[in-house]
């Protein structure tokens with residue numbers, strides 16, 4: 001099972017100065033920054049997915065600046081991402097249209113022809129047909145037929161199939177180095193199985209299942225089972241945007257060839273608790289909560305408190321500084337756990353001060369949080385991981401603060417997840 005990382009310009013500055021909280025001297029954006037596969041000793045994924053929606057174009061801006069967009073089109077995806085086939089042999093360079101970014105339009109803004117052109121310019125090895133998201137999903141037994149669903153759903157289904165038919169021909173002209181992938185959308189397991197059968201009949205032997213992001217794992221299981229029943233065994237399956245990565249066994253059971261996700265990276269700073277990943281000796285994923293020490297001068301919550309007059313910004317800055325020093329001193333062996341926690345929790349109390357809340361509830365919340373942070377600090381997980389993030393950044397990667405720490409922690413998570421997946425593959 002291959003893990004494809006959906007990139008969204010997720011780079012870090014390798015020269016970032018944690019003590020001064022600033023970029024390395026003379027750093028140029030992108031040129032001096034590093035992608036996870038450049039920063040770590042080994043690439044933490046088997047391929048990269050780039051969405052047209054993220055790259056953008058003149059009519060539909062994405063995340064790339066105009067200069068980056070031009071360079072991407074001129075140099076191709078591999079050079080832009082510094083992910084050459086020679087260094088990463090057999091890796092996938094996959095493209096899709098990023099259907100979520102245009103979900104509210106009546107039709108995709110891209111045609112089969114210009115999508116194939118985008119993949120050709122980018123030197124992609126795999127590319128998806130331009131699909132249109134369907135958000136409905138029938139409960140078991142409801143299975144509406146195509147005449148029972150709303151017109152919008154029917155249109156999206158037909159557009160996706162029509163585009164796939166045109167894209168198969170446009171993509172086939174790109175030659176043997178390119179594998180066109182037909183995207184499946186549907187509102188039920190039956191409609192998705194029908195779509196899969198149609199795509200296989202068009203000639204596709206690699207299909208991508210879309211629209212599964214809001215689905216629960218048992219719904220995904222039903223979709224995969226229906227797919228496997230409908231398709232000849234030669235047809236490979238890719239799951240687009242698979243977030244439920246604790247459920248890898250479902251993918252393995254139904255012979256999924258590949259999936260893409262950003263979850264390990266994103267959860268480092270979007271999850272409330274599961275920020276730093278580890279594997280237990282028995283081979284399961286386990287998690288630690290990162291210690292939140294936001295920048296006092298940048299934090300909106302603190303700015304608001306300063307405006308209300310409930311917290312002086314200078315006081316906040318001193319608490320922030322003490323919290324950072326407390327954690328660092330503990331990590332270096334110059335302070336006890338309790339001393340480190342005291343400093344962290346003093347800042348936490350200022351950040352979370354709410355005069356509407358009773359003193360006893362405040363104390364309960366603080367005790368709970370202290371326990372969570374104590375778990376993280378007591379185990380010193382940064383000392384048990386050999387990845388470059390943990391070797392170089394140490395406890396800084398466990399501090400929830402600024403993109404360079406948060407993304408480093410995400411890159412560590414990618415490393416842990418990729419290791420987990422490769423061990424998982426073992427019989």
Ligand SMILES: [Zn+2]
Nearest residue numbers: 385387390412
């Ligand atoms: Zn690590």
